[in-house]
Amino acid sequence: MRYAYGFTSALLIGGAVVSLATGLPAGAQVAQNETARFNAVVPRAGAPASFADLTEQLAPAVVNISTRQRVQVANANPFAGTPFADLFGGQGTGPTTREAQSLGSGFIISADGYVVTNNHVITADGKGEVESITVTMPDGTEYPAKLVGRDAASDLAVLKIRSDKPLPFVKFGDSRTARVGDWVLAIGNPFGLGGTVTSGIISAVYRNTGSGSAYDRYLQTDASINRGNSGGPMFDMKGQVIGINNAIFSPTGGSVGIGFAIPAEIAAPIVEKLKVGQTIERGYLGVRIQALNEDLAASLGIAHNKGEFVQAVEPNGGAAKAGIQAGDVVLKVDNKEVTRDQTLSYLVANTRPGTRIPIELIRNGRRMTVTAIVGARPSEEELAQQSFDPDQPNDDQFNRPPQAQGEALAEKSLGISVLPLTPQIARQLGASEDTKGVVVNAVDPSSDAGAKGLQRGDIILSANYRNVSSVAELEDTIRAAKSAGREAMLLRVQRRGQPATYVPIRLR
Numbered sequence: 001m002r003y004a005y006g007f008t009s010a011l012l013i014g015g016a017v018v019s020l021a022t023g024l025p026a027g028a029q030v031a032q033n034e035t036a037r038f039n040a041v042v043p044r045a046g047a048p049a050s051f052a053d054l055t056e057q058l059a060p061a062v063v064n065i066s067t068r069q070r071v072q073v074a075n076a077n078p079f080a081g082t083p084f085a086d087l088f089g090g091q092g093t094g095p096t097t098r099e100a101q102s103l104g105s106g107f108i109i110s111a112d113g114y115v116v117t118n119n120h121v122i123t124a125d126g127k128g129e130v131e132s133i134t135v136t137m138p139d140g141t142e143y144p145a146k147l148v149g150r151d152a153a154s155d156l157a158v159l160k161i162r163s164d165k166p167l168p169f170v171k172f173g174d175s176r177t178a179r180v181g182d183w184v185l186a187i188g189n190p191f192g193l194g195g196t197v198t199s200g201i202i203s204a205v206y207r208n209t210g211s212g213s214a215y216d217r218y219l220q221t222d223a224s225i226n227r228g229n230s231g232g233p234m235f236d237m238k239g240q241v242i243g244i245n246n247a248i249f250s251p252t253g254g255s256v257g258i259g260f261a262i263p264a265e266i267a268a269p270i271v272e273k274l275k276v277g278q279t280i281e282r283g284y285l286g287v288r289i290q291a292l293n294e295d296l297a298a299s300l301g302i303a304h305n306k307g308e309f310v311q312a313v314e315p316n317g318g319a320a321k322a323g324i325q326a327g328d329v330v331l332k333v334d335n336k337e338v339t340r341d342q343t344l345s346y347l348v349a350n351t352r353p354g355t356r357i358p359i360e361l362i363r364n365g366r367r368m369t370v371t372a373i374v375g376a377r378p379s380e381e382e383l384a385q386q387s388f389d390p391d392q393p394n395d396d397q398f399n400r401p402p403q404a405q406g407e408a409l410a411e412k413s414l415g416i417s418v419l420p421l422t423p424q425i426a427r428q429l430g431a432s433e434d435t436k437g438v439v440v441n442a443v444d445p446s447s448d449a450g451a452k453g454l455q456r457g458d459i460i461l462s463a464n465y466r467n468v469s470s471v472a473e474l475e476d477t478i479r480a481a482k483s484a485g486r487e488a489m490l491l492r493v494q495r496r497g498q499p500a501t502y503v504p505i506r507l508r
Contacts, residue, residue, distance in 0.1 A: 029111040032061045033170045033239030048237075051185060055197050058239055060168040062187045062195070062232060064136040065106045065117050065145070065159070070129050105188035105232030106135065106159070107241065109271070111166035113143075115159040116271055117231030118246060119150045122157050135161050138195060149274030153282065153349075153377075154215045155246060156267055157231075158274040170233065172271075173240020175263035178202050178219060186223040186245055186259070188232030198224040200257075206341040207260060209247075214282060214349030214377070217341070218260035219243045225259040234261045243267075283351035284377035285324075286317020289344055292329065300329065302362060307331045308344045310361075314424065315433075322359065322372035331367075332360035349377060409475040413482070413507050414489065415447020416440050418471055421459060429457055430496040436469040437461045437494070448488075448506040459494040482507065 048054065104121030108114065115135055122133055133145040143161035150157035161167075182202045190196050200223030207220040221234065225245045234243035243261025273280055289308045290296070297304030310328045313320050324330075330338055333347040334357040351357060353376040360369045411417050419425070419441045423433035440458040443450050462468060463477040464486075481489050487507060494500040 029166045031171045032168050061108045061170040063106050065104045066134045067130050068132045104230045107233045108167050108169040110169050113161040119155045119157045121231045151280050154270050172264045172268040173242045175242040175265045183237050185235045186225050188229035190226035190228040208340045214345045219263050221259050222257040224255040226255045282349040282377035283374040285319040285348050286314030287319045288312040318372045318375045322370045329362040413478050415444035415449045417442045462492040
């Protein structure tokens with residue numbers, strides 16, 4: 001389960017184990033949350049006197065999901081920097097690989113064993129490699145799970161387990177009918193305590209947390225959800241899955257009554273595509289936007305509760321071709337108003353690539369409408385490469401194993417991690433868009449590169465007088481230097497506002 005303090009997201013991983021029987025006739029394949037089964041359980045006028053019967057029907061389809069991972073962690077030398085640094089032959093200073101586990105929740109959506117959970121439950125978040133995934137039923141039966149599909153942008157994943165008999169399952173409901181004040185149940189395994197059921201109400205619908213992502217649009221609830229509820233279902237009083245527990249707002253790491261669930265109307269279509277191996281396509285315009293806060297709106301002389309401000313426009317993207325400029329305020333996309341609950345990112349992401357849409361905006365106080373052709377949204381990795389903040393520290397790169405960053409030869413040999421230099425990153429670093437090279441993403445402070453002053457955001461133009469325009473070319477140069485018995489490499493480095501200089505870096 002991800003949690004947020006000041007609406008910044010972080011992962012919350014725990015487990016989910018529940019232990020109630022299905023009560024189904026032998027051989028029956030009926031969803032645990034068929035509407036007819038709840039007519040006598042939940043009175044139409046409101047909440048039942050007890051949630052026990054409802055829970056008994058639903059809990060058998062909620063499962064525990066665990067992963068086994070191999071994680072590399074730094075192994076610090078306690079005597080580093082002292083005369084005793086080599087007391088143990090220099091041991092204890094390199095990374096160590098250890099085994100780790102993560103736990104989360106999920107739920108079965110079909111009798112033949114398809115399971116839904118959060119993507120972050122079954123991934124190692126760049127710091128390890130997932131070796132196996134296990135799904136544990138409420139009765140303790142364990143099944144090895146196969147990853148069918150996952151989608152980082154929506155934080156959803158679909159697994160498949162095999163069983164000799166039909167499995168209990170639940171169905172998605174319609175989250176569009178959810179209203180503030182409706183009762184809900186959350187089932188999962190907070191803090192690894194075992195199957196836990198909590199109740200609450202819908203506190204808000206379509207809550208925007210300010211993350212700026214394409215799916216920053218959640219159901220908010222005060223039902224207690226904590227670490228380990230991640231990927232578990234949120235049920236309405238009809239027993240339908242209307243949300244997937246995903247994040248909490250918390251200054252303490254525990255529940256304070258503000259939890260977020262991915263709405264079923266977003267999750268269900270994505271899950272269906274992941275089940276059959278389809279690629280999730282999303283719309284993309286190529287703009288960097290900012291919420292229209294009071295100060296920004298006041299400077300423009302417009303209302304602050306609608307629209308979003310365009311900070312930058314990506315060259316050759318759909319927005320640029322439509323004539324959208326930095327400084328514009330987008331008011332409507334395809335005749336839908338841009339608001340805090342219905343952001344530009346959400347509206348565009350849910351538009352099919354290739355669609356022509358009208359975009360209403362304000363420029364220099366004048367309203368106008370342009371027509372844009374929506375492009376295809378790049379992958380999360382590609383988007384990360386387009387956005388580079390040189391002031392954001394990233395030293396944790398050196399705790400990541402090679403599997404997370406390709407071969408990572410630059411890390412091993414030079415003590416730096418590098419990224420391809422895209423035109424977008426070049427602009428952000430104050431270089432021309434046609435600059436060729438690679439950009440330093442992180443520097444190991446204990447390396448010679450760290451001692452020589454290399455830093456995040458430096459552009460490496462050449463290595464040993466050989467121009468490098470890709471990570472692969474830099475790695476080839478490193479291999480050549482090692483094969484020739486070189487003990488150091490000469491890098492030509494460009495830093496913002498300074499002339500390019502040559503810096504010798506010792507190989508390790």
